[in-house]
Amino acid sequence: MxxxxxxxxxxxxxxxxxxxxxxxxxxxxxxxGIIKPGTALPGSREMAKLLEVHRQTVVAAYEELFAQDWVETVPRKGVMVAQHLPDIKARTLKKTPGIPAYAMNAGFSFHKMxxxxxxxxxxEYRLLINDGFPDSRIAPVELLMRxxxxxxxxxxxxxxLMYGSTAGSPNLRAELGRFLSDTRGLNINVGNIMMTHGAQMAIFIAARMILQPGSTVLVGExxxxxxxxxxxxxxAKLIRVPVDENGLDVDEIARICKKKKPDLLYVIPHHHHPTTVTMSSERRMKLLQLIREYKLPAIEDDYDFDFHYNSSPVLPLASADHGGxxxxxxxxxxxLSTSIRIGYLVGTADFIQEAAMFRRMVDTRGDNLMEEALAVLFKNGDMVRHLKKSVKLYHERRDLFxxxxxxxxxxxxxFRKPAGGMAVWARFHKRNPLPAIAAKAAAKGLYISDGASYNYQTDSQNALRMGFASLNEKEMEEAFSILRSVM
Ligand SMILES: Cc1ncc(COP(=O)(O)O)c(C=O)c1O
Known part of the structure; x- marks a missing residue:
């Protein structure tokens, strides 16, 4: 033996x-070759004694070997090493003559973004000033993985593993419902929430459900x-409304609605993107009145609500009586991290039920395992502790930045110091065009946006969002020293 x-x-x-x-x-x-093909392995009871483990552990090990074709079960003999062992030689991926290379370009025309x-x-960069991302280095990855x-x-x-609601893990939705009620005053339950792969997917699904070709959408400019x-x-056609330091121009929205009610309003009242401004409470009240008066459907994108520094966060429009x-x-x-792709859509139960069906067009369901793991972090308080720690750190980083x-x-x-979020909206002087700064900074290992995405279909603002949350003091100092040297 x-x-x-x-x-x-x-x-x-x-x-x-x-x-x-x-x-x-x-x-x-x-x-x-220490155990030869055809050799009988000790019975599970005996092997368990030899290895000082539970017999069921050996049974599971033998089942694993059986599933991988390393052993076979022979009646009255027990578990034997297979006569024909699985082929485990690495295959070489040599080019085979006669097999054509995969075509470079599609042989048909297709829709482009x-x-x-x-x-x-x-x-690819050593140092980054991003659009306003969290610092993944402080994410509670260990707890999540546990x-x-x-x-x-x-x-x-x-x-x-096998089942799961298209709307997402019921455990996470229940925990999230409690969290949203505690932090945002949303009076909701599991049926009002659908989990998504980030806020981006939620915007798409909600918009897809509300809009038709030719619809009109009010957005900030x-x-x-x-x-x-x-x-x-x-x-859809965009109707652009000015945004100033108090948020969307609500009087302009009132004028537009009076002429013809748009089909949708998209609003980011807490920290507008890109300018990061927080909508004043007076405008919020007026906006809510308009929503109710004109029965104007609204998507409230509150992507970074939890990060507010100057005062308590302002409650979302969705927490007031908005008539669905x-x-x-x-x-x-x-x-947590931009790579942990979990967001959510909150709406009336009928809307969420249908949203889950719409989702099936592109995604049968979300990341059930990750959602279940996150539910535990909400339940045991780890998530709230992590948020508190992040808010404290990002507050300090905002000031330092x-x-x-x-x-x-x-x-x-x-620039203005933002009341919350993870980025500062910075306008550069015209004599320093952002594309030139970005190119020179890149040569020194620093990524900074050239501002193009913020100018999408609008005049160049020579401005960009400068994310501070993911940079520590040393990184900030180095980033500014590079920027100074290239300007
Ligand atoms: C205003 C706004 N909404 C939605 C998103 C998408 O967020 P997520 O990464 O959760 O998809 C972003 C991303 O930065 C954003 O700035």
Whole structure:
């Protein structure tokens, strides 16, 4: 009998389940020729004794080997190493003569997106001033992964893997409902929430459900360009309304509605994109009145509500009595990391039920496992603790960033300290065009936007959003020193 206990290394602290460690250990012994094809392995009871593990663990290991074709079960003999071992030789991907290369271009014409949508390859830069992203380095990844992994050991796992509501994990929706009620005063339940892959998907689905080709949408001038693109791609016409330091010009909206009611209003009242301004409470009240008076459907995009520094956040329009007219959108991508693609759409139960069906056109359901893991972080308070920590840190970073910008760039740039969010809207002096600054900074390893996306279909503003949340003090100092040197 082979000394299996010494040949197979088992660590109870390893992230790999013990049964897999045993299966992998046996595969190595077979591959190295220490156990020959046709050899009978010890029965599960005996092997369990040899390895000092539970018998079920050995049974699971043998099942794994069986599933991978390393062993076969022979009646009255037990588990034997397979006579024909699985082919594990690496295949070479040599070019085979006679097989044509895959065509470079499609042989048909297809719909193309505006150039503004092109992704920016920020990963290529040493240092980044992004559009206003969170610092993924502080995201509670360990906690999230702990919950994610533990899902696999839960009896309910099968269900989580196989089924799942198109509207998203009921556990997360329930937790989120409580969180949104505590933080935003939204009086909602599970049936009012659909999880999405970020706020972006939520905007698309809501717009797709409300708009028809030829519809009209009220948007700010300027506005979040990806929302404008969605509306236009759906065949709608934009009606642009000025935005000043108090938010959307609500009197202008009243004049427009009086002439002809638009089909939709898209509003970002908390921290407008791109300018980051917070809509005054007087304008909010007026806007809500207009929404009710004209029965004007509204998408309220509150993508970074949780990050407000000067005062308590202002409650969303959706928390007031709006007669089912306001669809509310939020995101957890700003609270954790832009790569953890979880956002949500809040609306009346009939709207959300239908939204889940619309979603099926592009996505059967969301990331159920990640949603389940996040639900636990909400439930045990980790998420709220993380948000508190982030708000404190980003508050400090906002102040530091604004001080440094004032000191290093002085009169070359004009900006207002934002009340919240993760970016400062900075206008550069005309004698320093942003494309030139961006190109020179890139040569020194710093990514900064050339401002083009903020000018989508509007006059050049020579302005950009400068994200401060993801930069520590040292990185900010280096970024400003580069900017100073290129301006
Ligand atoms: C105003 C606004 N809405 C929606 C989004 C999309 O957010 P998400 O990453 O959650 O899809 C963004 C992204 O920055 C945004 O600025």
């Amino acid at each position: 082979l000394p299996f206990r010494t040949l197979i290394a088992i660590s109870k602290n390893s992230g790999t389940p013990v049964y897999l460690q045993i299966a992998n250990g046996l595969v190595n012994l077979i591959r190295e 505006p150039a503004a949508v092109s992704p920016i390859r920020m990963g 919950e994610y992994k533990s899902l696999f050991n839960k009896p309910s796992m099968k269900q989580v 300027s506005n979040y360009f990806m929302a404008n693109i969605i509306f236009q791609q759906l065949g 007219l306001v669809v509310y959108i939020g995101s957890l991508t700003k609270s 604004c001080n440094l910008m004032e000191k290093e760039l002085g009169e070359l740039v004009s």
